[in-house]
Amino acid sequence: MNKFKKESEIYEFWEKEKLFSADPNSNKKKYSLLIPPPNLTGELHLGHAMQHSILDAVARFRRLQGFDVLLLPGVDHAGIQFESTFDKHLAKQGLSKQKLGREKWLELAWKFKDEIYKSLSGSWRMMGLSADWSREVFTLEEKCQRAVFEEFKTYYDAGLIYKGPYIVQWCPRDRTAIEDVEVEYEERKEKLYYLKYGPLTLATVRPETKFGDTAMAVNPKDKRYKDYVGKEFEIETLNGKKKMRVVADDVVDPDFGTGVIKVTPGHDFIDYEIGKRHNLPIINVINKEGRLTDAAGKYAGMKVTEAREAMIPELKEKGILVKEEDYVHNVAVCERCKSVVEPIISEEWFVKVEEIAKEAIQLINKDAIKFLPGNYKKILIEWLKGIHDWCISRSLWWGHRIPVWYRGKEIKVSLKSPGVGWKQDEQVLDTWFSSGLWPLSTLGWLNKVESGKLKVENLLDRYFPWDFEISAPEIKFLWIARMIMISNYFTKMEPFKTMFFHGMLRDLQGRKFSKSLGNGIEPGYLIGQWGVDATRMALYTYSIPGRDGRVSKQTLDERGKNFRNFATKIRNIARFVIELRTTDNRLPTTDNRHKDDIWIQDKLERLVARVTKNLESLELHLAVEDIYNFVWHDFADKYIEKSKTSREEAQATLEYVLKQVMIILHPFMPFLTEEIYQQFDVHRKSIMLEKWPL
RNA sequence: GGACGGUUAGCUCAGCUGGUUAGAGCGUCGCAUUUACACUGCGAAGGUCAUAGGUUCGAAUCCUAUACCGUCCACCA
Numbered sequence: 090m091n092k093f094k095k096e097s098e099i100y101e102f103w104e105k106e107k108l109f110s111a112d113p114n115s116n117k118k119k120y121s122l123l124i125p126p127p128n129l130t131g132e133l134h135l136g137h138a139m140q141h142s143i144l145d146a147v148a149r150f151r152r153l154q155g156f157d158v159l160l161l162p163g164v165d166h167a168g169i170q171f172e173s174t175f176d177k178h179l180a181k182q183g184l185s186k187q188k189l190g191r192e193k194w195l196e197l198a199w200k201f202k203d204e205i206y207k208s209l210s211g212s213w214r215m216m217g218l219s220a221d222w223s224r225e226v227f228t229l230e231e232k233c234q235r236a237v238f239e240e241f242k243t244y245y246d247a248g249l250i251y252k253g254p255y256i257v258q259w260c261p262r263d264r265t266a267i268e269d270v271e272v273e274y275e276e277r278k279e280k281l282y283y284l285k286y287g288p289l290t291l292a293t294v295r296p297e298t299k300f301g302d303t304a305m306a307v308n309p310k311d312k313r314y315k316d317y318v319g320k321e322f323e324i325e326t327l328n329g330k331k332k333m334r335v336v337a338d339d340v341v342d343p344d345f346g347t348g349v350i351k352v353t354p355g356h357d358f359i360d361y362e363i364g365k366r367h368n369l370p371i372i373n374v375i376n377k378e379g380r381l382t383d384a385a386g387k388y389a390g391m392k393v394t395e396a397r398e399a400m401i402p403e404l405k406e407k408g409i410l411v412k413e414e415d416y417v418h419n420v421a422v423c424e425r426c427k428s429v430v431e432p433i434i435s436e437e438w439f440v441k442v443e444e445i446a447k448e449a450i451q452l453i454n455k456d457a458i459k460f461l462p463g464n465y466k467k468i469l470i471e472w473l474k475g476i477h478d479w480c481i482s483r484s485l486w487w488g489h490r491i492p493v494w495y496r497g498k499e500i501k502v503s504l505k506s507p508g509v510g511w512k513q514d515e516q517v518l519d520t521w522f523s524s525g526l527w528p529l530s531t532l533g534w535l536n537k538v539e540s541g542k543l544k545v546e547n548l549l550d551r552y553f554p555w556d557f558e559i560s561a562p563e564i565k566f567l568w569i570a571r572m573i574m575i576s577n578y579f580t581k582m583e584p585f586k587t588m589f590f591h592g593m594l595r596d597l598q599g600r601k602f603s604k605s606l607g608n609g610i611e612p613g614y615l616i617g618q619w620g621v622d623a624t625r626m627a628l629y630t631y632s633i634p635g636r637d638g639r640v641s642k643q644t645l646d647e648r649g650k651n652f653r654n655f656a657t658k659i660r661n662i663a664r665f666v667i668e669l670r671t672t673d674n675r676l677p678t679t680d681n682r683h684k685d686d687i688w689i690q691d692k693l694e695r696l697v698a699r700v701t702k703n704l705e706s707l708e709l710h711l712a713v714e715d716i717y718n719f720v721w722h723d724f725a726d727k728y729i730e731k732s733k734t735s736r737e738e739a740q741a742t743l744e745y746v747l748k749q750v751m752i753i754l755h756p757f758m759p760f761l762t763e764e765i766y767q768q769f770d771v772h773r774k775s776i777m778l779e780k781w782p783l
Numbered sequence: 784g785g786a787c788g789g790u791u792a793g794c795u796c797a798g799c800u801g802g803u804u805a806g807a808g809c810g811u812c813g814c815a816u817u818u819a820c821a822c823u824g825c826g827a828a829g830g831u832c833a834u835a836g837g838u839u840c841g842a843a844u845c846c847u848a849u850a851c852c853g854u855c856c857a858c859c860a
Binding site for chain 1: 786860
């Protein structure tokens with residue numbers, strides 16, 4: 090009876106029939122969904138599985154509704170993350186960046202990328218994602234490179250890009266600058282050291298930066314230190330005596346510690362600002378490897394924490410350290426590798442984003458984008474209001490290399506080398522610089538203006554702005570805000586009309602899933618256990634915008650089992666309705682229907698109305714529950730049971746209801762519904778070509 | 784310090800444009816049948832909807848406060 094043996098056969102059938110392909114020339118209305126490009130780092134996790142299940146349900150629903158749907162897949166090169174994964178992979182083979190050199194390294198990186206990519210792509214297909222594979226995009230491919238170059242050049246020409254030595258967050262492990270948004274804070278218990286600075290005493294947690302101090306600062310309103318302001322004092326340091334001035338600055342909190350701070354403009358953001366205001370010199374004490382520089386005298390070469398420990402005895406001995414106390418505070422760590430980041434001065438590229446952000450705020454305030462849940466509108470606006478210039482350069486090899494070329498003092502912005510003797514900037518662009526352009530670059534942005542040898546289909550006019558985008562909340566600033574800013578800057582339009590933030594799946598204690606905790610649950614496990622459709626259904630029950638869910642293997646198994654049973658129930662219903670029918674000359678639906686027929690059809694009609702509404706408002710969990718209850722408790726338990734006494738009269742209604750239900754269930758359980766659908770005597774080539782019954 | 788979300792059955796969660804006895808899944812207990820389906824059917828137990836006030840004819844749902852949990856932002860030298 091069943092023409093398919095496995096889910097993968099159904100998937101192949103759909104692909105072969107090109108049922109996932111968008112048709113830009115169609116006269117149907119379009120509906121476009123942009124798949125967030127997963128990072129090129131390996132397996133898809135549960136959150137991805139949920140995200141993709143939601144995307145696919147919406148895409149399939151809109152297709153059935155008669156839209157020309159574009160569900161566009163792609164992958165992000167994920168600069169820092171990929172590079173550190175790859176370097177670890179190389180280390181296992183005794184290789185390294187130093188041994189390989191940039192060119193060879195990149196060659197191997199692309200091969201490694203292909204390997205990882207295969208596993209990603211396989212997972213997507215396994216989940217049943219009805220994506221248009223013919224239009225798949227990778228952020229480093231040529232089409233994107235040209236778009237990213239255009240983005241850079243446009244900012245550059247508009248005077249929005251500048252380069253220079255500024256204080257940045259530096260990750261000593263990844264050996265690159267990172268952004269504020271890539272920094273996390275961890276609560277740590279450390280010591281607060283009280284140090285004598287000439288006549289004054291001040292408190293610090295970082296005595297090792299003492300070598301970079303160029304002033305002391307107090308609050309101008311602080312009466313205690315009024316007489317010291319502007320004066321210079323001789324300070325005892327571990328490098329001998331040194332003269333230091335006291336400056337007055339509003340940022341100093343008179344109530345913290347002694348009300349006096351040491352100013353280290355080279356290694357602290359606030360001190361850097363103070364230094365600028367008071368024209369203080371900058372001394373670099375910590376280098377890019379997180380070790381002390383020659384400025385630290387005999388402590389040079391030590392790591393920050395080593396140096397701190399090593400210098401305490403000497404500080405005590407010289408009478409500089411007068412008191413220490415326990416102190417709990419937040420320490421900045423790299424979001425990716427969790428090592429402590431150091432503010433240091435480095436030569437980096439920046440984009441002035443204030444104006445771009447202002448325009449984005451206006452766009453959001455016009456409600457051009459519907460955020461789910463709604464409070465993200467406010468969250469994003471608040472962030473955009475306080476935005477800092479964007480540090481876009483990273484000291485990596487994996488990424489879009491900064492398209493700037495140097496020859497002596499000459500500078501040119503160009504994608505390819507301008508000629509002999511020109512050297513390209515060594516750094517690459519922040520991953521989010523290209524991801525932020527994703528809504529445009531995926532659609533062949535610039536094809537209109539470019540007429541080079543590269544041929545890119547221009548889909549922008551038809552599919553932009555996107556109708557639907559989904560994301561985990563954790564990248565709302567890194568990615569979502571950037572897409573809004575960038576799209577608006579280049580097109581004066583919103584990148585997407587609906588922005589769905591799904592919740593985070595956590596373990597039962599409310600912790601994030603992570604490799605280090607080992608609390609992860611593989612989607613592949615659930616699929617193996619309960620099947621794709623059941624896994625998808627289990628995930629839809631958690632797909633409420635912005636609401637986190639606590640899950641364990643056990644709770645997911647429970648739901649998986651539940652929906653696996655549901656799938657079995659449907660198969661049995663189909664067996665009863667189609668396979669075990671008692672007669673072949675079934676009656677057509679008559680005007681004088683039985684009251685049970687009227688009852689179930691009426692229930693169905695109202696179900697369809699609710700499911701349609703809930704899908705349109707993206708309340709997938711409600712739609713799923715509703716269909717489940719109808720099928721199991723109205724259709725099977727009541728109507729089918731009653732129909733057994735007058736089977737022949739009921740046959741038409743049985744088939745009608747079952748078929749309609751398969752159609753409205755298809756967005757959620759695509760494989761099962763196709764399997765059942767194919768068993769009807771009269772059917773289209775695929776359930777995907779059916780019409781939504783409303 | 785600022786913003787936001789959560790607190791409902793043993794567990795995981797729905798419900799919250801206020802309106803009859805507050806729902807689901809899993810779990811528990813009882814009964815039934817070998818049935819399209821035991822990956823079943825029927826039924827039961829189990830909740831002062833965090834707490835305290837308020838609005839209302841009526842509140843799990845709206846308002847205020849409190850407690851606890853969580854997230855995000857800022858970051859204190």
